[in-house]
Amino acid sequence: MSITVLTEPGLKALAADLARELAPGAVVWLEGPLGAGKTTFVRAFAEARGCTVAATSPTYALAHRYPGRRGDSWHLDCFRLRDPEEAADLDWEELSEADVLLIEWPERAGAWAPAAHCTVRLDHDDDDTRRVEVTRC
Numbered sequence: 732m733s734i735t736v737l738t739e740p741g742l743k744a745l746a747a748d749l750a751r752e753l754a755p756g757a758v759v760w761l762e763g764p765l766g767a768g769k770t771t772f773v774r775a776f777a778e779a780r781g782c783t784v785a786a787t788s789p790t791y792a793l794a795h796r797y798p799g800r801r802g803d804s805w806h807l808d809c810f811r812l813r814d815p816e817e818a819a820d821l822d823w824e825e826l827s828e829a830d831v832l833l834i835e836w837p838e839r840a841g842a843w844a845p846a847a848h849c850t851v852r853l854d855h856d857d858d859d860t861r862r863v864e865v866t867r868c
Contacts, residue, residue, distance in 0.1 A: 734864045746772045747779035760837040763853035802830025815841025
């Protein structure tokens with residue numbers, strides 16, 4: 732585990748590398764404050780998996796599915812959950828069938844959030860760079 736300072740192209744390259752490495756069924760937790768680059772990371776991740784639709788933030792929809800050459804990637808954003816019990820309304824059975832599930836704000840889903848295979852922690856360094864820490868579980 733190490734912290735790396737990356738510009739946006741570096742962050743995208745890291746996401747693409749991780750997308751190629753993860754086995755089917757992987758769960759990735761994305762942690763960090765608003766604007767730290769979580770959706771940028773997901774966009775590059777989905778593109779590297781051959782997804783045909785550009786990834787966008789699912790803040791209001793809560794979940795987006797991105798079909799791709801390497802299977803379906805699901806992007807879940809739990810930011811709007813006010814209480815972990817609200818996560819009970821999500822279709823966890825369908826989400827568990829994802830080839831890869833990326834979860835922003837997983838702590839807001841409480842015990843409903845599946846265990847992470849990998850955690851990506853992003854934070855602001857300055858306007859052009861982010862501090863990124865990747866932990867494999």
